[in-house]
Amino acid sequence: MSPTPTAPRALPDVALETRTDHGGPLAAVGMQQIEMPVLLRLPDGSAQRVAARVDVEVDLARADARGIHMSRLYLELDRHLSAEPLAPAGLRRLLRDCLASHAGLSTRAQVRLRFAHLVRRAALASANTGWRSYPLEIVASLERERCVLEVVFEVQYSSTCPASAALARQLIQQRFTADFPTTQALDHGAVLAWLGTSDGIVATPHSQRSTARVQLQLAEDAPLAIEEWIDAVEHALQTPVQTAVKREDEQAFALANGQNLMFCEDAARRMRAALAADSRIADFLVRASHHESLHPHDAVAVATKGVPGGYAGLP
Incomplete structure (x- = not known):
């Protein structure tokens, strides 16, 4: 005889338990380094799927609740990030749904996405092209219906000491x-x-590969104009690192370095000038780090937009 089927049993959910001992709210609970693809809208209108690492957190505002439901956050990430290219409106919906999945438990939500953004670049003089990879981070947070969106990226460039x-x-x-x-x-x-x-x-000036780290807080409803901002910073610095390089390209690069001597202070001011008038950017912080070939420590300069209560210099 076949065994008699048993009725489905409700699975225990200890996250719903209340705690009277060691209770209290928590500032953030969630997951980090989640492996997930995201869609990125390219300037030509097409969408590119890239591999990302995603952090997601909510607060635990209810003092007697033992924990949150992390699987709900994961499923919201998967549903939203797979459906449409990254955009401020979509990230805002994602955060609202993360909070809705924890109604009565949480009041704040944040998601952080890290991935490499690939851009094909033309050589300086020859007809060749090659790929550049830009580390990119997008951070979106929501509290009391106020959504704050930040974009962080890095640009590598050459700096020759004046x-x-x-x-x-x-x-x-x-x-x-x-x-x-x-x-x-x-x-x-x-x-x-x-x-x-x-x-x-008989003597040559020292130069080095340098890093510009750009942190932008976007204005409300501003689009994600990632490549435009990368291009603006590279154009301001004049000496971004190259991809495919023939001798004529190397000579052009040597000329660019010779015509654009700069301290880290010069680099920070150039970036500030390039971003200051962009109405899509509510605030910014730029950091120029020159990884000196003369000595084993870096030379660093930081510039901000100067918004009251905004980004403020060195941490």
Whole structure:
């Protein structure tokens, strides 16, 4: 005889238990580093699916509740992030649904998405192109129907030290004076040939790969114009790192560095000028870090938009 089927049993849910011992509200409860794909709208209108790591949290406002339902948060993430490209309105709906799934328990919600944004870049001089990967972070938080959206990204660039360049020029002048004394008539051909030797560039300024970290707080209803902001920062700095490089590209890059000498202070001010007039950005904080080749520590400068009560300098 076949066994008699048993009636389905309700599964226990200890998260619903109330606590009288060690009770109290919690500022945030949730999950970090969730593996999840997200859709990103590209400038040409197409959508690109990228692998992301997602953090999601809600507060536990009810003092006697033991815990939240983390599976509900995961399912809301999966449902929303799989359905449409990332946009402020969609992130706001996601946060509202996270709170709705914890009605009576939570009053605040936050989601943080981290992924690499790939952009195809043209070479400086040749006809080649290549890929650049930009670390990107999007943070959305909701409390009392106020949604705050932040975008954080990094740009790699080259920086050549103005002080080092001045010192190198002085040494080149000294070598020129030694090789072409004032008692000797200058010969154009001889000088031109000298400039093409190691004697003609006896010293070079130090330069290094540098990092710009840009943190933006978006204005209400502003779109996610990620590539526009990346382009604006790279254009301001003038020397973003390259992808495909032939000799003509390397020469163009050397020229760009020579024509754009900058301290970290210069880089921070350039970025501030590039972002200050953008009405889509309510506030920003930019950090220029020059990973010096002269010494083992970084040179750092920070600039903000200067909004009262907004981002404030070094942490």
